[in-house]
Amino acid sequence: MNKIMLFAQLKEDMGKSSMEVVAAGKTVGELRAFLEKETSLGSLDGIMIAVNEEFAKDEWIIEEKDEIALIPPVSGG
Amino acid sequence: MNKIMLFAQLKEDMGKSSMEVVAAGKTVGELRAFLEKETSLGSLDGIMIAVNEEFAKDEWIIEEKDEIALIPPVSGG
Amino acid sequence: MDFQTERYSRQMLFKAIGPEGQKEIGKKHALVVGVGALGTHTSELLARAGVKKLTLIDRDYVDMSNLQRQHLFTERDAEKAWPKAEAAKARLKEINSQVEVAAVVAQADAVLLEALMEDVDLLIDGTDNFETRFLMNDLAQKYKVPYIFGACVGSFGMAFTIIPGVTPCLQCLIKKLPMQGQTCDTVGIIAPAVQMVTAHQGAEALKILSGNLEAIRKTYVSFDLWENEYLSLKAGALKDSGCLSCGENPEYPFLQTDREMKVAVLCGRNTVQIRPAESGGLPLEQLLHQWRSAGLEVGGNPFLISVAKAGTKAVFFKDGRALIHGTKDLNEARKIYHSLVG
Amino acid sequence: MDFQTERYSRQMLFKAIGPEGQKEIGKKHALVVGVGALGTHTSELLARAGVKKLTLIDRDYVDMSNLQRQHLFTERDAEKAWPKAEAAKARLKEINSQVEVAAVVAQADAVLLEALMEDVDLLIDGTDNFETRFLMNDLAQKYKVPYIFGACVGSFGMAFTIIPGVTPCLQCLIKKLPMQGQTCDTVGIIAPAVQMVTAHQGAEALKILSGNLEAIRKTYVSFDLWENEYLSLKAGALKDSGCLSCGENPEYPFLQTDREMKVAVLCGRNTVQIRPAESGGLPLEQLLHQWRSAGLEVGGNPFLISVAKAGTKAVFFKDGRALIHGTKDLNEARKIYHSLVG
Numbered sequence: 116m117n118k119i120m121l122f123a124q125l126k127e128d129m130g131k132s133s134m135e136v137v138a139a140g141k142t143v144g145e146l147r148a149f150l151e152k153e154t155s156l157g158s159l160d161g162i163m164i165a166v167n168e169e170f171a172k173d174e175w176i177i178e179e180k181d182e183i184a185l186i187p188p189v190s191g192g
Numbered sequence: 193m194n195k196i197m198l199f200a201q202l203k204e205d206m207g208k209s210s211m212e213v214v215a216a217g218k219t220v221g222e223l224r225a226f227l228e229k230e231t232s233l234g235s236l237d238g239i240m241i242a243v244n245e246e247f248a249k250d251e252w253i254i255e256e257k258d259e260i261a262l263i264p265p266v267s268g269g
Numbered sequence: 270m271d272f273q274t275e276r277y278s279r280q281m282l283f284k285a286i287g288p289e290g291q292k293e294i295g296k297k298h299a300l301v302v303g304v305g306a307l308g309t310h311t312s313e314l315l316a317r318a319g320v321k322k323l324t325l326i327d328r329d330y331v332d333m334s335n336l337q338r339q340h341l342f343t344e345r346d347a348e349k350a351w352p353k354a355e356a357a358k359a360r361l362k363e364i365n366s367q368v369e370v371a372a373v374v375a376q377a378d379a380v381l382l383e384a385l386m387e388d389v390d391l392l393i394d395g396t397d398n399f400e401t402r403f404l405m406n407d408l409a410q411k412y413k414v415p416y417i418f419g420a421c422v423g424s425f426g427m428a429f430t431i432i433p434g435v436t437p438c439l440q441c442l443i444k445k446l447p448m449q450g451q452t453c454d455t456v457g458i459i460a461p462a463v464q465m466v467t468a469h470q471g472a473e474a475l476k477i478l479s480g481n482l483e484a485i486r487k488t489y490v491s492f493d494l495w496e497n498e499y500l501s502l503k504a505g506a507l508k509d510s511g512c513l514s515c516g517e518n519p520e521y522p523f524l525q526t527d528r529e530m531k532v533a534v535l536c537g538r539n540t541v542q543i544r545p546a547e548s549g550g551l552p553l554e555q556l557l558h559q560w561r562s563a564g565l566e567v568g569g570n571p572f573l574i575s576v577a578k579a580g581t582k583a584v585f586f587k588d589g590r591a592l593i594h595g596t597k598d599l600n601e602a603r604k605i606y607h608s609l610v611g
Numbered sequence: 612m613d614f615q616t617e618r619y620s621r622q623m624l625f626k627a628i629g630p631e632g633q634k635e636i637g638k639k640h641a642l643v644v645g646v647g648a649l650g651t652h653t654s655e656l657l658a659r660a661g662v663k664k665l666t667l668i669d670r671d672y673v674d675m676s677n678l679q680r681q682h683l684f685t686e687r688d689a690e691k692a693w694p695k696a697e698a699a700k701a702r703l704k705e706i707n708s709q710v711e712v713a714a715v716v717a718q719a720d721a722v723l724l725e726a727l728m729e730d731v732d733l734l735i736d737g738t739d740n741f742e743t744r745f746l747m748n749d750l751a752q753k754y755k756v757p758y759i760f761g762a763c764v765g766s767f768g769m770a771f772t773i774i775p776g777v778t779p780c781l782q783c784l785i786k787k788l789p790m791q792g793q794t795c796d797t798v799g800i801i802a803p804a805v806q807m808v809t810a811h812q813g814a815e816a817l818k819i820l821s822g823n824l825e826a827i828r829k830t831y832v833s834f835d836l837w838e839n840e841y842l843s844l845k846a847g848a849l850k851d852s853g854c855l856s857c858g859e860n861p862e863y864p865f866l867q868t869d870r871e872m873k874v875a876v877l878c879g880r881n882t883v884q885i886r887p888a889e890s891g892g893l894p895l896e897q898l899l900h901q902w903r904s905a906g907l908e909v910g911g912n913p914f915l916i917s918v919a920k921a922g923t924k925a926v927f928f929k930d931g932r933a934l935i936h937g938t939k940d941l942n943e944a945r946k947i948y949h950s951l952v953g
Binding site for chain 4: 199200201203209234235237238239240242245246247248249252261263264265266267268269
């Protein structure tokens, strides 16, 4: 299992601050597509994905127990 | 071994941001006395000690690999 | 001790800056793009710190709803609807008469910003939209000037320091213009989130301006002050040698004026049309949800949504286009667009 | 939308506050003790956020060396040596004329502070010394009012929210008055460190004042903006049922006036004697080292150290006592003492 931490509006969209998903073996890009399809998070275009406190490219392969964070860029200033 | 992280003036006093010490089995109070005696940190009166990101009382017993942080309260404002 | 030495004495006592670093700061020119919440905080900080020159650029004027989080401004500025860049300048001169302050009341587009870059040492992000951020990001790369990104909404915020040739750029991090509809006008903002971003932007600015490049933060900070969360994320892996902004063959896409957002009054109508830089399209359903929960009056059909806002009616199409009915003022139309889409 | 609704609209859009929370904030009275770097930032934030009343207490006046990090103040305030509490009040009224601001220009001692506590909902830490902090800590416990601790020096800072009956208090965390000699006058301070502390203090204040008690941070935050470090440390284990401030049989030791720091002009001499509240003694060697590396002129012997500072000569004894030669002004003497010892 992999813990996915949610921030800002993603937390609100899901009504919780984290969730558990089986992501090991998936690439970051595949996880993105999976979450868009299987959850109510909506489009994850532009959402940055960190694996174990490090941003990862779409080709990065997720391992068992990796902690994943979905970071939405917000525009306010 | 235990990693001891140093902050603010303690870092300056030691010229480094962390050091390794054998502290397992010691209480926090014993570690404080040990560091005062064996290092150039000087008096640790009033310095707060956290073990694994949690402040610990002087009676708390340190275990192998526990990460220790020495937090000096500063007075500016 | 003379006047100026006394003034900056506590900053010079800080070892990493010292008298040498202070002298360096006193030679530097920072360009602050956007003088709202972030821009007022960072420009006050840099004026107090004793930079040589600040250029402030903002197209907007002060209104009552700004006062809750935007420093430098008073009730009188809001009553007189004073331009933000000018109101900020007037206050900064009272704070530090030694600092040169140039106020530019205009839309920060590519042509204007390029003209301002000549002797700029640092770009500071005070804008409220990603269109302008991507433009600043290209500028930073083209002119080899550090750019300190910052953004916030609600109790959530982020900051990242971009050093051309060293760190990934904003385009490496965020491939597409994000249009999530979370803006200060839809989900609100608390002032401490602003201060948290500017504390990070300010520290990075002092490192850069005083010549302490080795101290620059290499991580992307993201925090939520209400949720008591703080992340510091390594970003190096995202550096992309094929990036059109910072890669080996850069094209600086946001400096191409034909790629800029097109804003024009529709002939003979009290309506402005906006076409964004990228035609990635708008996630209409998500925006509908955001706007509805922000209490805005929303209508529409599968092809478009309309929103009532500040006496105008804005209509958004799937392809990203928008019509702002009820105004002929281009800047007002842009403001409404960004306040709704980000 | 009426005037006030518009003014706070972005804060009310933030869901956890909303119109209800805003109404609560508008009923609350915060006491800010110390109107220097921290106090000016937090009081500006709370005035902009729309609290009912702010009481500001500070004994000092504005000088040039404050302007680098203390908000609200201008060059004119420094030239006129205006009292900090009054200068802050004048500016806050321009920012938000609806907020009641009371300025108290005086030493924040136990008698004065107790007299001010009547309808106070929140204590905010803006002081520069632990003596006053321990006093505020006792006040918080005795009057059951939350106290938001904050402190900073250099690029380093910390914040902690103390809720009587729930969290440990400052006395549980720090048993003895710390006297490490690291102050803004010995190692300097950069403004972003101030903002980082006040971002945390401000967020906690908004939670408390708007009635969002469940959102209060339970950890002690400690950060270094130059070193890019941020710690969030659990503190619950330090809650001490025997604590003389918050324990089962509290004595509020810092409210006992016979335990207060004694400050008196020596009969017939241009000298003030200071005896601190606790007789734990001073670590003379450590202080000597600090002062020397701050570039101060230091002399002495194993029993005492003398330091030249601001036209006075301060002599410190091992038992904690100090003589400040060259002044008869009690407040100036206190200021010099705290600027050197903390």
